[in-house]
Amino acid sequence: GDSVTQMEGPVTLSEEAFLTINCTYTATGYPSLFWYVQYPGEGLQLLLKATKADDKGSNKGFEATYRKETTSFHLEKGSVQVSDSAVYFCALTNSGYSTLTFGKGTMLLVSP
Amino acid sequence: DARVTQTPRDKVTEMGQEVTMRCQPILGHNTVFWYRQTMMQGLELLAYFRNRAPLDDSGMPKDRFSAEMPDATLATLKIQPSEPRDSAVYFCASGLDRDREVKGYTFGSGTRLTVV
Numbered sequence: 018g019d020s021v022t023q024m025e026g027p028v029t030l031s032e033e034a035f036l037t038i039n040c041t042y043t044a045t046g047y048p049s050l051f052w053y054v055q056y057p058g059e060g061l062q063l064l065l066k067a068t069k070a071d072d073k074g075s076n077k078g079f080e081a082t083y084r085k086e087t088t089s090f091h092l093e094k095g096s097v098q099v100s101d102s103a104v105y106f107c108a109l110t111n112s113g114y115s116t117l118t119f120g121k122g123t124m125l126l127v128s129p
Numbered sequence: 130d131a132r133v134t135q136t137p138r139d140k141v142t143e144m145g146q147e148v149t150m151r152c153q154p155i156l157g158h159n160t161v162f163w164y165r166q167t168m169m170q171g172l173e174l175l176a177y178f179r180n181r182a183p184l185d186d187s188g189m190p191k192d193r194f195s196a197e198m199p200d201a202t203l204a205t206l207k208i209q210p211s212e213p214r215d216s217a218v219y220f221c222a223s224g225l226d227r228d229r230e231v232k233g234y235t236f237g238s239g240t241r242l243t244v245v
Contacts, residue, residue, distance in 0.1 A: 053236075117222075
């Protein structure tokens with residue numbers, strides 16, 4: 018079945034540092050890929066998405082590029098802020114069925 | 130912004146008691162999910178409905194869990210009897226199936242269940 022693997026956290030950075038959170042996937046066909054963010058005490062919010070190979074999703078300074086050749090969808094941000102501290106989930110949905118398959122999540126902690 | 134509403138926000142109950150969690154999906158959404166989140170297992174899919182029909186509940190312990198959609202505005206997840214290992218945050222999510230690859234799904238704020 019489909020699966021998503023994320024780097025383990027926590028990732029600890031200082032404000033304005035560069036962020037990369039790695040995500041790789043295993044799936045048949047042509048999945049759509051997502052990054053969700055969960056702030057403390059809240060539900061998951063869609064951060065960005067990409068629906069086909071070489072697409073770049075972007076939102077709030079975050080970016081991720083759908084790389085089919087490496088089956089990856091790494092999340093990046095050039096300059097993180099304290100307010101970016103949260104748990105980030107990589108996920109996919111496939112054309113054959115509707116469910117979202119999630120990675121285990123990566124906690125990001127940004128200090129001033 | 131339209132929201133998925135879950136109640137209660139927090140629930141503390143004693144082992145053996147029945148627990149019912151409710152979800153109001155976004156109006157017009159035809160797909161509803163229940164996920165459970167724990168530190169050890171991460172996000173696990175429990176149940177999945179499309180047009181109120183259950184399509185997949187293979188992730189749900191059948192002996193004690195049940196999920197229903199009595200109407201298009203309400204989804205319920207029931208645990209009877211509850212056990213300490215059921216302690217987790219339970220999320221409901223909804224979406225429009227034909228838009229899922231573009232828009233993903235919208236999550237509620239969750240119900241934090243503690244079984245003592």
